[in-house]
Amino acid sequence: MNALSRICWISSPIYLLVGMAFGIWMSATQDHSLAPAHAHLNLIGGVLMALFGTFYMLVPGAAATMLARIQVGTAHLAVWFMFPGIIMAIQQRGEALAKAGSVLGILAVLLFVVIVARAPAGRSA
Ligand code: HEM
Incomplete structure (x- = not known):
């Protein structure tokens, strides 16, 4: 595995x-008002980051x-700004x-x- 996909x-x-811990906290307190922040952290931080890692591997x-x-760094910054921002x-x-x-x-x-789009076609290019 290369360094970028490992990150x-x-x-x-x-x-x-x-x-998910945030989701459990929302459930425990029965306060779902911050659900959009939870969703964006899980989806951009969790799901998209795994997708990027898969591609880079x-x-x-x-x-x-x-x-x-730069792309991966920008994605991390997006999560760090978006979660508290929302x-x-x-x-x-x-x-x-x-x-x-x-x-x-x-x-x-x-x-x-x-x-x-720039990546050459074919496997493990
Ligand atoms: C321990 C695991 C998790 C718990 C306890 C949890 C808990 C919650 C709770 C309490 C809500 C608010 C529901 C409502 O008010 O209708 C919610 C919404 C949501 N969760 Fe989770 N969640 C978990 C994991 C995840 C994961 C892994 C994802 C995505 C990869 C996810 C995506 C979402 C989305 C998209 C919403 C809707 C947000 C919105 O309505 O603005 N959750 N979750």
Whole structure:
């Protein structure tokens, strides 16, 4: 496994553990108002990060590029901005962090499209 896919696959279950613990906390307190923050942490941090890790393991040539490192870094920043940002937005304490996280999130996926499109066809390219 290359370093970039290892980073993705280690961080994905860590985000899931935090997101699921947050879900258990929501259930225990019967306060579901922050469910969108929980959902975005699990889906972008947990699910998307695992998807990125899978691609970078299958296509190690793509993982070796600077663009791929920027893409994964941008995805992490998106999670770090978006999770507290959505909480703040729901609690009406400002939307700036959530907006920044959203832009970083779409940028990370856009970069991923470019990286996948540039990857040569065929297995383990
Ligand atoms: C220990 C595991 C988990 C617990 C205890 C949990 C708990 C919850 C709770 C209490 C809600 C609010 C439900 C409502 O108000 O209708 C919720 C919503 C949600 N959860 Fe989870 N969850 C868990 C894992 C996950 C995972 C792994 C994902 C995705 C990969 C996920 C995605 C979502 C989504 C998309 C919503 C809806 C958010 C919304 O309505 O804004 N959850 N979860």
